[in-house]
Amino acid sequence: MLSDLALSALTDVMLACELFFLAGLSLRPEVRAFSPAWIWSLTLALIGLASMLGAIDHGFFEAIGHEGHRPMVVATRVVIVAGSLAMICATATQYLAGKARWALIGLGALAAAWPLSRILTSDDFLSVILYYSLGLLLLAGFSAAHLRRERHAGAMLAGIVLTLAVSAMIPLGSEGFGGLGLYASYHVLLMPIVVLLYLGGRSFRSSRGGAQ
Incomplete structure (x- = not known):
């Protein structure tokens, strides 16, 4: 019988491979660097890296109480914050133009300072959850406003709502599914959801033109 940590590590690997695959699919031949579609691919890749x-960490460090556990926790959470900021940048470049675009990107970068400071000085994970939830809510709002104009906005909106619902398992102290544990259950539930996030990104522009 595998331990909860082993199951968490195994399901994390599976989720990471899926996200790397979806990030690669997002980089279609017509996608230009720093376009909304390109930044969304980067977002998926960063989530996969996390x-x-x-x-x-779960498989090699945390399980044996290795001194590298804490640095790995920090690295993982910093990458989550980076992926969340990339999500905000993708939203800004897709839906805003000019000063409004740069204002949202700037505010997103400024807001990232809070979870980063918490990551480096404590074991707090709630700040990370709140920051990526902010990014998801921003994107959800714009997706909802463009449901009729973007073919895949519905998939993006559904993926975001489900991601937020599943993420609530952590602060609520859920035990997850029997035999899996909390984090393995979280990873398994995310596996079909990230497909919706990938499909939602198919509506993002592949060029660096103006907002829709």
């Missing part, structure tokens, strides 16, 4: 770092 999952892979988490798997390495």
